[in-house]
Every structure is written in C-alpha cells, then in structure tokens.
Amino acid sequence: MKEPINEKQEAENEKLLPIDEKNESIKNTQKIQSGRKKKHKNGMPIPAMIVIDVALYLICMGSFLLYFYVLPHYSNNKGKVVASTDPTTEQFSLEVDNQESASSEESTTEKSTSDSTTDTGETTSKRGSKGEKPSGSGRSDRVSRNVSNDNTSEQEADTSAGESMKEVDKTVEEIQNYADDKAKITVNKVTTGSGSDTVTYYVADVQVSNITYLRTGFASGEYGKNIRESVQDMAEEYNAILAMSGDYYGNTDTSVVIRNGVLYREDITGTDICVLFTDGTMKTYSPDEFDADEVIAAGAWQAWNFGPSLLDEGGNISSSFNTTSYLNTENPRAAIGYIEPGHYVFVVVDGRDEGYSRGVTLSELAGIMSSLDCQVAYNLDGGKSSAMVYDGEYVNQPADGGRTISDIIYIGEE
C-alpha cells in the first residue's frame, strides 16, 4: 500500500523538477487562476451594463438641463450705457382721433384692416408721415445663406395664407383706451373666422411722445439667465400701463441684449435682430447684416434677438422667414410692429384653443401686421410666453395658463 504523498514532500519534489516542467506547472496554475479571475472580470451581465449607462446618461442630461435651463444665474453684468435721450422732450406728437373713439363695448365689422384714425393736422415737423420708411435701408431682401451657428433656414412663406388673413372679415372690439400727454394706447380685440378656424388676437396701438416711454424690463429687475417672472408681475413691478412678453433673452446666453439704451450682450444667434433707435425708428437685420458697433453708433435704444422679421422693405409679407419649420406652425404669437417714429403696435395672438383661437402661422402673423400698416414687424417669443397685460390685468388668454419669462416690453415711465 502506497503511503499518501504529503504536501511537504510534493513541494520538495517540485523543487527538483527540471526548469521546463516547473515553468509549465506554474503556467498551468496561473492559467487556472486567471481563468477564475476572468470569470469574475466578465461578471457584469450586459443588461446591467446597459441599465447603468442609461442611468448615467439620464443623470448627466438631467444635471445639464437643470443647471443650464432651470437654475437662475444672476449676472454681475450691469451693462454699458450706449444710448440716452432726454425723457422730458416731446419727440413725437400724439395723434388725435378724427372720428369718435368707439365705446368700450362697441363692435365693428371690417372688411379691410385699415385703421380708421387719420391725421387731423396736428402733425408736426418732428413726425414722419405714414408710410415713410425708417431711416436706414430697412431690411434688405433675403438671400439664401448658410448660417453656421444654428439650424434656422429660409422657410418659404405662405403668402396666400398671409394675404387671406389680411383680407378676411374681422370683428373689432375696442377694450381699452388710454391717453395722456406722454402716451396714447388703444387696445382692440380682433376676431376672425368661425368654428375651428377662429383666430382671436389683440392689437395695442401705441403712440408715445418720447421714445423713453417704450421700455423693456427684466424679470426681478435683474439681468441674467433663467430668471423668470410672469408678465403680470413684471408689469406691476415696472408700473406699466401696457406690457407684452419680450424675446425671452434669458433662455439663452448668446442673443444680443440692448435694453433702455444699455448694452448687456453683443453676441447674436442665427435669427433676425430687431433694433429700436432713439429717434423712434425700427429696423430689422439678418444675422449677416447685423453690426453691433454700427447700431450702437446709430443710437440703439432696444434690441431683440428672436425673430424672424415678418415684412419686407415695402411693408409686404416676406417671401421667406429665417426660422425653423418647427416654429413655422400654428401657434400663439406675439409681435411688435413699427408704423412710424413714435407709433407702434403690439400684437398678441391667442392659440391652442380650438373654437376660441387656433393660433397663426408666421405667414398669417405677417398678414396681420401688414394689415395694420406696419412698415417693420418682428416676431417675438410665442407659444405659452405670449401675453399682454393692461393696467395689471391680462388682456389675452395665454395658452395653458402662460409661463414665466425673462423680460417684457412695456409702456411706462422709468
């Protein structure tokens, strides 16, 4: 009977093995051990890896969105004053209506959209006549171009839709009227169509005697990103007679921002820019045309960077819009229009409420602005942002209750 070889003897025997056999023995041991280790290394199943990657992705995306689009970033940037004007001078004369103004409940049905107000002879040399083009070349004809920093492109306008919005029967109801020596405001509610095709929009016809009464305000009075307030709250904060949603500059960090003659930011996005000058004129620029130094030198009072511009040089509906196809659909809208120095219109179109107002496309909005005799018209942030407030109360019905935004355009004193 053989005796079992004990471990000590085995080790001694191994020491006496030739080198080749010994190395082989070690290699085999290592292979067995590494095989066991490899089993552990490849232990995590693929579904678990996928779940972990997806979770990491969601965490990273969530963190990015939270930081970049939700958390307010207050800026130390107090801006640089680039334009100023004497608020006590009368730059423009306020037009007096030739006809009696409608009572607050009176409705009129109009075939065309021409405003019934006419000059009474009180025009002064300070004021340009209606139809006069603003100083400067106005908006140049669109040419196709490659904008490298965003995905807007030339979207062909549906001019027939725009023209039909211009010509369609409208029911006009004056709902607010304000006049003093500094500003004259008339707010009309306009309804077109019927049933699911109904469109309801609000037109604030604004005249100011001095450009400083057409002001803009930041949410919470602070410049920064993701700082938001409702239009109503901002209007109250600034004692605005009339307020409308702005271009929501605080949603991005690259749009040009000039507010009340103060330059906060010169960068532009790939969308059109609208500039209101201290002489009361308004001009729109494509991203290629815009030169911050030039507009500052010309006395930029306000600058917005949302767009697109809606009308061409002749005040007709543009043949194309610099925007995305996604934004060129029926939606609530807000727009500012320029008729002549000191005379502007704020337009808010309600939408997403079939039977009350379906919303409008950019072409239809352009038709509305053209019907109001605007020489320049500029689209502002729409959708739930579109809101108009008069004397602290909402004039329109913001879609889905509206949303908080970063800035307003308002009529009021500093």
Add this chain to the structure above:
Amino acid sequence: MNTGNRIEPLDTHTLIQNEELPMNNTKNHRNIVAAILPHIVIVLAAMFITFWILDQLNPIMNFINNTISNLLLITFSITALINSIFSIAWYRRSRR
C-alpha cells in the same frame, strides 16, 4: 537528490513580460480606465445626439453652441481619442 537538470529560480522580469505574474498596480489602473472610458464615450455621445435633436426642434434655446456643451464636446473628444488608442493597442496585442 536531482543531479540531472539544473534548477534555476524563475525570472520575475520574464514572468511579468509574459503576463504570467498577477497584475501590478499600473496595469490595474490602466485596465480600470480602459473599462470606464467606453461608457463615458457612450454617455457623452448619447447626450450630443439628444442636443442635436433638440437643437433641430428649437435652435433658439441653443443646446449645442453654449459654454457647457462646448466643454462636454472637448471632454467627449478627448475620451474618444484615448478610448480609440486603447482599442487599437488591445487589438494589436491580441493579434500577436
């Protein structure tokens, strides 16, 4: 007593070279990095695909050309570069 074959101590250097010794710390770190990098690349790539889609829908919000996205892009580029180098090195080694 074995008087035939000469017994020599095993050469540590040879064993390391032949990757038969248990891994040392440097190789441990390298393998951990090589394991994590592809996942970082996957997450960043997915984020940028999401940014691109959102930017198509709403360019106004500037998902792609902002400061944080630019930082993520450079991180993505560097990790993809390192990951590719690791992949090439592993592939070449496995072919030997």
